[in-house]
Amino acid sequence: MPDRKPRHPTINDVAARAGVSKSLVSLVMRNAPNVSDERRAAVLAAAEELGYRPNAAARSLVRQRSGVFGVVLSDLHNPFFADVADGIEERARAEGYKALLSSGFLDAGREASAVETMLQLRVDGLILLGNVGEVERFETEAKTVPIVTVSKESVSDRIDSVGDDDRLGAGMLVDHLVGLGHRRIAYISAGTAGGGPGRRAGYEAAMRSKRLAGEIRIVDGAFTHDGGRAGMRTLIESGELPTAVMGPNDFAAIGALEVADAAGLDVPGDISITGYDNSHLARLRRIDLTTIAQPAAELGRTAVALLLERIDEGRKQRRHVVLAPKLVVGTTTGPPRDPQQ
Amino acid sequence: MPDRKPRHPTINDVAARAGVSKSLVSLVMRNAPNVSDERRAAVLAAAEELGYRPNAAARSLVRQRSGVFGVVLSDLHNPFFADVADGIEERARAEGYKALLSSGFLDAGREASAVETMLQLRVDGLILLGNVGEVERFETEAKTVPIVTVSKESVSDRIDSVGDDDRLGAGMLVDHLVGLGHRRIAYISAGTAGGGPGRRAGYEAAMRSKRLAGEIRIVDGAFTHDGGRAGMRTLIESGELPTAVMGPNDFAAIGALEVADAAGLDVPGDISITGYDNSHLARLRRIDLTTIAQPAAELGRTAVALLLERIDEGRKQRRHVVLAPKLVVGTTTGPPRDPQQ
DNA sequence: GCCCTCTGTTGGATCGTTCCAATCCCTGCG
DNA sequence: CGCAGGGATTGGAACGATCCAACAGAGGGC
Numbered sequence: 109m110p111d112r113k114p115r116h117p118t119i120n121d122v123a124a125r126a127g128v129s130k131s132l133v134s135l136v137m138r139n140a141p142n143v144s145d146e147r148r149a150a151v152l153a154a155a156e157e158l159g160y161r162p163n164a165a166a167r168s169l170v171r172q173r174s175g176v177f178g179v180v181l182s183d184l185h186n187p188f189f190a191d192v193a194d195g196i197e198e199r200a201r202a203e204g205y206k207a208l209l210s211s212g213f214l215d216a217g218r219e220a221s222a223v224e225t226m227l228q229l230r231v232d233g234l235i236l237l238g239n240v241g242e243v244e245r246f247e248t249e250a251k252t253v254p255i256v257t258v259s260k261e262s263v264s265d266r267i268d269s270v271g272d273d274d275r276l277g278a279g280m281l282v283d284h285l286v287g288l289g290h291r292r293i294a295y296i297s298a299g300t301a302g303g304g305p306g307r308r309a310g311y312e313a314a315m316r317s318k319r320l321a322g323e324i325r326i327v328d329g330a331f332t333h334d335g336g337r338a339g340m341r342t343l344i345e346s347g348e349l350p351t352a353v354m355g356p357n358d359f360a361a362i363g364a365l366e367v368a369d370a371a372g373l374d375v376p377g378d379i380s381i382t383g384y385d386n387s388h389l390a391r392l393r394r395i396d397l398t399t400i401a402q403p404a405a406e407l408g409r410t411a412v413a414l415l416l417e418r419i420d421e422g423r424k425q426r427r428h429v430v431l432a433p434k435l436v437v438g439t440t441t442g443p444p445r446d447p448q449q
Numbered sequence: 450m451p452d453r454k455p456r457h458p459t460i461n462d463v464a465a466r467a468g469v470s471k472s473l474v475s476l477v478m479r480n481a482p483n484v485s486d487e488r489r490a491a492v493l494a495a496a497e498e499l500g501y502r503p504n505a506a507a508r509s510l511v512r513q514r515s516g517v518f519g520v521v522l523s524d525l526h527n528p529f530f531a532d533v534a535d536g537i538e539e540r541a542r543a544e545g546y547k548a549l550l551s552s553g554f555l556d557a558g559r560e561a562s563a564v565e566t567m568l569q570l571r572v573d574g575l576i577l578l579g580n581v582g583e584v585e586r587f588e589t590e591a592k593t594v595p596i597v598t599v600s601k602e603s604v605s606d607r608i609d610s611v612g613d614d615d616r617l618g619a620g621m622l623v624d625h626l627v628g629l630g631h632r633r634i635a636y637i638s639a640g641t642a643g644g645g646p647g648r649r650a651g652y653e654a655a656m657r658s659k660r661l662a663g664e665i666r667i668v669d670g671a672f673t674h675d676g677g678r679a680g681m682r683t684l685i686e687s688g689e690l691p692t693a694v695m696g697p698n699d700f701a702a703i704g705a706l707e708v709a710d711a712a713g714l715d716v717p718g719d720i721s722i723t724g725y726d727n728s729h730l731a732r733l734r735r736i737d738l739t740t741i742a743q744p745a746a747e748l749g750r751t752a753v754a755l756l757l758e759r760i761d762e763g764r765k766q767r768r769h770v771v772l773a774p775k776l777v778v779g780t781t782t783g784p785p786r787d788p789q790q
Numbered sequence: 791g792c793c794c795t796c797t798g799t800t801g802g803a804t805c806g807t808t809c810c811a812a813t814c815c816c817t818g819c820g
Numbered sequence: 821c822g823c824a825g826g827g828a829t830t831g832g833a834a835c836g837a838t839c840c841a842a843c844a845g846a847g848g849g850c
Binding site for chain 2: 114115116159161162163164165166168169174184185187190191193194197206207208209210211213224225227228229230248249251252333362365366369370388389392393394395
């Protein structure tokens with residue numbers, strides 16, 4: 109069979125061509141000092157001619173570190189995660205690490221399998237972005253690799269986390285709405301993924317502290333467009349429309365917004381809608397959602413910093429970093445038509 | 450120093466604990482036949498107890514294949530790429546491969562470095578999604594790894610590609626606009642990335658075939674929100690507003706839309722706007738962009754299929770697969786206010 | 791002239807797997 | 821009873837890098 113697929117040249121091929129030992133090639137590749145200029149040049153030339161490229165698998169095997177951080181994000185379509193990923197990559201690169209991503213497709217099983225892949229690759233650190241499944245599943249693996257979750261507080265003391273204060277953020281939205289005169293404020297819930305539980309708890313707590321415990325109303329949804337749609341449909345079909353609806357994130361809030369639009373409801377006249385994340389989706393002029401801004405890139409950078417603390421400084425005890433959320437008022441909220449006393 | 454970080458257990462640790470040879474552990478792990486039930490059970494139990502996880506680096510080193518496809522996407526924020534990535538992952542998984550992603554951050558240098566990382570990892574195939582740089586840079590590496598570009602036709606005969614017919618798609622938009630009565634149709638260009646050149650060429654060709662060569666007008670932009678904004682601003686500030694503007698993709702078109710809105714222009718009354726991709730952004734009710742639908746998931750699946758043809762069937766000659774674009778009419782296009790003869 | 795240091799270079803062991811050939815044990819058949 | 825054949829198991833040689841101890845040669849100091 110002619111035209112066999114050429115094999116990758118190895119360090120030995122380069123050594124033979126440059127007339128030096130493989131050790132010297134290795135030194136040149138890692139550009140170590142104490143290599144004579146002529147040999148260095150010869151090795152580089154040989155490598156160039158052969159199209160040599162170090163084999164990361166072999167390197168990682170002997171060095172016992174891969175120089176890679178794995179990022180498993182729950183949903184590639186959520187722009188908020190893209191912002192966080194930017195922050196991760198930026199910081200990782202600055203520290204000499206690569207970031208490799210994998211999607212969990214909003215499914216606990218596929219998420220776990222993505223994590224498994226990363227662990228088999230022996231990543232030097234693992235970042236879970238808005239993961240769907242229970243963080244504690246990875247308790248055991250955290251003994252050998254540092255793991256950080258973003259937007260979801262971990263209760264394991266081997267797993268670090270970084271997020272904004274979801275309870276506080278949700279509370280700020282309730283305060284904002286109540287300040288406008290709302291009382292019947294519903295919440296579209298999104299299960300246990302990411303900041304779901306915290307936001308929901310924040311909503312409930314804030315409602316209670318405003319003496320609106322009786323008005324607490326939670327419908328099922330999800331962190332997706334469709335999830336928001338479903339939640340809003342439930343509310344409309346119930347016949348008892350609240351005057352305001354809080355979505356678990358921007359994505360879902362926009363779904364809710366669309367259903368409201370389609371039902372002929374005026375936003376915010378008939379109903380106010382809020383999101384969470386301040387993704388650039390929310391900032392589209394025609395959407396202009398009232399929402400909570402999370403410092404996405406900062407979240408990403410911090411996640412990397414937490415990994416580095418464990419790797420370089422050998423930190424052993426858990427850290428949970430909480431960043432401050434910020435209210436962003438758009439045009440999807442306003443006073444209710446008939447102010448309630 | 451107490452509490453040393455535990456090392457990963459190896460196949461030898463499992464073998465010792467189960468009282469068998471490492472070879473047998475290897476056989477069990479790959480669940481080979483001809484292993485007695487009792488030994489198999491013993492090995493699995495030992496592996497479980499130790500939390501054994503195969504080391505992908507070691508495996509890939511000896512097997513000379515990693516079981517991984519690398520995906521370098523130019524922009525994590527572009528929802529169109531997320532759709533394509535879904536298709537890639539789906540098909541890869543079905544074929545027993547993993548897909549790992551890396552972002553090129555819309556920068557040729559960082560893109561090249563992401564590709565380099567993938568190559569060092571010895572991925573079994575590489576997919577470039579809407580890449581910014583010249584595909585031909587990777588001509589040499591394509592000798593050892595199959596490479597497919599999505600949304601950008603390659604002129605190298607070692608690199609396959611899959612995309613929709615950008616020229617045709619752009620032509621369909623021109624036809625649509627001309628059919629509505631438009632003549633002064635401008636195009637916001639986005640350089641050489643992804644389908645840029647094809648779409649632009651399609652626009653120019655269609656204008657000419659409609660005998661509107663004299664109306665061809667191209668302003669600089671980019672495949673981003675800001676790129677579309679800048680293009681639209683240029684048009685507005687020129688004082689000579691066209692009656693229709695075509696964006697190079699949805700993202701940019703929406704940026705243009707926002708600038709038009711902000712300038713108090715009625716869309717489509719004063720100006721019609723079109724995009725490209727039919728990303729779910731375009732389908733937001735409040736946006737409802739006229740655009741061209743690309744079969745995103747199908748693009749992704751096809752990209753994987755092309756890799757597999759090279760890997761499994763040893764195909765050597767180049768293939769370029771072109772899928773059919775489809776016009777999706779929204780409410781951002783309509784007849785011009787003063788129909789031009 | 792001898793020893794010591796420093797610079798530059800080298801071979802061999804090693805990382806954790808897979809693969810291959812070799813071995814061992816058992817069963818059935820002539 | 822001997823032997824072929826098959827199933828189950830094993831040790832050792834890869835794979836392609838890094839790291840370490842060792843060493844050659846050039847000066848320098850005494």
